Structures are given as C-alpha cells and as structure tokens.
Amino acid sequence: MSHTGKPNSREHRDGFRPGRSVHDAIGMIYTAINKKAKYVLDADIAKCFDKINHDYLLSKVDCPYNIKRIIKQWLECGVMDNGIFEETDAGTPQGGVISPLLANIALHGMINDIENHFPRKKRREDGSLNEGYKPRIIRYADDFVVLHEDYDIILQCKKLIAQWLEQVGLELKPEKTSIRHTLKSIKHDGKTINPGFDFLGFNIRSYPVGKHHSGKTGGRNSTIIGFKTIIKPSKKKILAHHEAIKEAIKANKKAPQAALIVRLNPIIRGWCNYYRTVASKERFSSEDAVVWNMLRAWTVSRKKRKTPLIDALRKYFSHGKHGIWTFQTKGAVLYYHAETEIKRHQLVKSESSPYDGNWTYGRKRRGTHTGTPTRVAKLLKKQKGICPQCKQHFTPEDLIEVDHIIPKSKGGLDTYNNLQALHRHCHDAKSRNDYLYDWHL
Numbered sequence: 001m002s003h004t005g006k007p008n009s010r011e012h013r014d015g016f017r018p019g020r021s022v023h024d025a026i027g028m029i030y031t032a033i034n035k036k037a038k039y040v041l042d043a044d045i046a047k048c049f050d051k052i053n054h055d056y057l058l059s060k061v062d063c064p065y066n067i068k069r070i071i072k073q074w075l076e077c078g079v080m081d082n083g084i085f086e087e088t089d090a091g092t093p094q095g096g097v098i099s100p101l102l103a104n105i106a107l108h109g110m111i112n113d114i115e116n117h118f119p120r121k122k123r124r125e126d127g128s129l130n131e132g133y134k135p136r137i138i139r140y141a142d143d144f145v146v147l148h149e150d151y152d153i154i155l156q157c158k159k160l161i162a163q164w165l166e167q168v169g170l171e172l173k174p175e176k177t178s179i180r181h182t183l184k185s186i187k188h189d190g191k192t193i194n195p196g197f198d199f200l201g202f203n204i205r206s207y208p209v210g211k212h213h214s215g216k217t218g219g220r221n222s223t224i225i226g227f228k229t230i231i232k233p234s235k236k237k238i239l240a241h242h243e244a245i246k247e248a249i250k251a252n253k254k255a256p257q258a259a260l261i262v263r264l265n266p267i268i269r270g271w272c273n274y275y276r277t278v279a280s281k282e283r284f285s286s287e288d289a290v291v292w293n294m295l296r297a298w299t300v301s302r303k304k305r306k307t308p309l310i311d312a313l314r315k316y317f318s319h320g321k322h323g324i325w326t327f328q329t330k331g332a333v334l335y336y337h338a339e340t341e342i343k344r345h346q347l348v349k350s351e352s353s354p355y356d357g358n359w360t361y362g363r364k365r366r367g368t369h370t371g372t373p374t375r376v377a378k379l380l381k382k383q384k385g386i387c388p389q390c391k392q393h394f395t396p397e398d399l400i401e402v403d404h405i406i407p408k409s410k411g412g413l414d415t416y417n418n419l420q421a422l423h424r425h426c427h428d429a430k431s432r433n434d435y436l437y438d439w440h441l
Contacts, residue, residue: 021395022200023277023345025140026231029204031347032136032147034229035217037183037206039154041146042197044176045107045165053169057106103142106168111137114146114160118153140200151186154179182206183227201237202278205230231278238283241271245291249298257316260298261332262432264291269425272340273399284337291337295327376400379421389426399424407434 032038054075061068115134122133135148135157146157158179162172179188180197183206187193196205206227215229216222233241244267252260268291272284296313303312313325320326320333327334379402385393394400403422406412422430 021345022140022274023395024347025138025200026202026204026278027345027347028136028138029145029147029199030229030231032138033182033204033206034215035225036149037181037227038147038149039151039186040180040182040197041154041158041161042176042178042180042199043144043146043158043161044173045142045170046173047170052103052106053167056168060105060108107139107142110161110164111139113164114157117156117160143200145197145199151179182229183208198234198236201234201274202231203234232280233275233278233283238287241267241287242290244271245294249294253298253301257327258329258332259432261327261329261334262428265335266425266428266432268335268337269340269399269428272337273423273425276340276343277345279342280340281338281342284340287337291334292325292327295334375402375419376421378416379419382416383421387423387426388420389422389430392423394421394423401427403427403430410434 054072057075058068058072061071063071114137118134120131120134122130124130135146135153137144137146137157146154146161148154148157158172158177165171178193178197180186180193181195182197182204184195185192186195196203198204206229208226209228211224211226213228214224214226216224245264248263248267249260252263255263268287272280275283295316299312299316300309303309317325317327320328322334322336380394380400387394400421401424403420404412404414405418405420408414412418
C-alpha cells in the first residue's frame, strides 16, 4: 500500500510519508515567504480521519482488487470503544497504521486542483510581470497553509478548498481556520490579527529590520526587502514542554538523582532535535534556566529542614561540563538544551520518492552516504532506515547512536546480531528501561 500510494504524490505534502518530515513542510514555507511578505490561510480539516467518504476514498486507491477489498473491510469493520461497538459508515480507523496513508490518498489532488484555478503569471498594475502568481499550498496530513501576496486570492482559495473538500465528505474547522499576514497586523472578521502564524509547533513570522539585517531579493538586481523571516518554537509547544518536564520531575520526586536524569534526558533531547533546524539557540538557553529553577525546587523538596539550601544544592549540582551548577552524578549527566547544535534541514526534492529508484539521493538524505560510520551505515541498511524503538524513519538531522540490544553489563556481545541503530533520545529511553526497570516497578 505504501508503495502504491506514493509514486504519484508530487504535491507539497509531507505528512506520514517515508523520507518526508515536518521539517520539509516548514522549509518550503520559509522558501515561499522569506523574500516576499504574504497573506496566509492557516486551515485545519474538521475530523479528517472520521468523515472521509468511503466510496470516494476507494475510487482514489490505485491497487489490485484483492487489496482494495481488504481496505474496504477495514473501513467498514467498526470500532470497539470502552466495550461499546460503533459502526463506521465514514472515515478511517483512528490510530490505525493505514489511516494516515488513506487520508493522504483521499486528499491527493487538492493542491493541484486549487492551484490550477490560477494562472502561473500575471501582469501587475504597474505593468511588471508577476511570475509566481499561483498560490502556494503546503499540506502536512490534515493541516495546511495557503500563501499568496493578494488577500482576495486567499479568500478565493478558502472558498475553492471548501468546495473541494465537500466531495470527500469533509469541511474546514472554523475555529482553527484563520487568515493572517506574515509581516503586518491585519483586520479580518472585525478583529485585529497580529502578524505571523503557528504551524506544526513552529511560529513563523517576518520582522521589520534595518538595512544591515534585512534579507535581499537576490539575483542581478538584488534589493533590500526590509524584513527578516524567523521561525522558532511556538509558545504553545514551549509551555507543553515545560509541563512534560514538570510531570517527569514530579513523578520522580523521591527517585534517585540518576533515575531523574535518565527520565529527563530523552524529553529534552527529543524536543531539541525537533526544533534544532530553526532559530532556537536563544530559546534553548532560556529553557535551561527554566529547568534549573525546576530542579532547584526539586532539591528544596528533598532537603532536611535544618540543612542549608546551598549544601543541598551542592549535593546534586557540582562542577562539570556545564559549569559549577551541572546537575549530575558519577554516572549520569543531565542533557542541557544549549548543547544542541543548530543544523539547517536539507529540503527534500518535491518530485523525490523512496520508490522512484533514486537510491543515491535517498541515501544522502537518510544519512547513509560516505561520511556515515561503517557500523551505523550497515545497521541502517539492515533496519531499512527505521528506528526499532519508535518505528520512525531516520532523517538527515537525527542523532543516531549504536545500542546493544542485550546490554554488555548483562552479558550482551559486541556483534551485529546484538546491535541496533537508535535515535539518541530513543537510546536514552531504552537505557532507562534496561537499568532502572526495577526502580519504576
């Protein structure tokens, strides 16, 4: 199914597709707005996985009849929720491994159909030629944005998309669909809307700057554009990250310090890896200050009443690679956000697919080119580019570590049969289960 569902998918959509990622969608948005400020239709489809029309979906699936029959049975088999059986007359099975692929197939064609309503080029009022007149639509699963410099075009796109979705049995979610501008505040539906927008956990906005910090149009007649586009973590995701750390510390209130470190490291590393491709350096430093205050409170909650605070702090914080206030034990060191190196994402080619036979390009993006250590390259090939821990594909920006399936401390051998390549944060999570399982019981 994955093979039959991908080769014909040439649109700018990256959700739940092998070799594609959130960072590809964010990179395409940056490319579309970093030289010219634009209006944005930030849209979300209401209950996408619940309402897709079965007949329409099956008509779009290009596969042998016997497979299509199995898909139809899956769609119509119903679901069991808390012991109550419910029939499924529409939609795809929530949480099913095939649901994202089926949703992508159902929505395939939307971008091309909408863009084809507009000419590629159009004369401006001053007589100059606008060669990029078509709206730019970038979709990730059931979330998408439409970008264009003309407000009226954005309104037309909203209407056309609503009409297109109707044939699929879907509709836009009004409370999560809005029109914004990348650079300036605008008035829409009687409200003043601040510049910028959030998409897939990122805040995307262009900021007015002086000529020494401004971007340029590029080309032979390059001119200063007067703004700079900055992408960073959204406030909502920052607060969610704080909550995740807070819950981990609360759950390990009486645990050994090493257990808390092993619990926190995958949370911090995973969050940092997600945002390491954008302007996150200052945010990473700020997050370390937040974590320090949380750990200080954790220390205070554990100290005896008569113990001076400074003595309690010195019990858990000592001089290390992060200075005199490094949260560490002899065998475990807390990972700090600021350790994460900012590394720009290599955009996937719009026409590229893991199934198009272009293995050289696929290997380079997946990180299995000449510069990859031999052992890691062999494990990636053996695992078909998938992390056994989280079942997700490795991407070029991922930090990959080699793990002993059976730890060497428990008699595991240093042979390929006992080795696997894991994301660094997945490796941390597995190590926690290997060494602290008894504690968490």
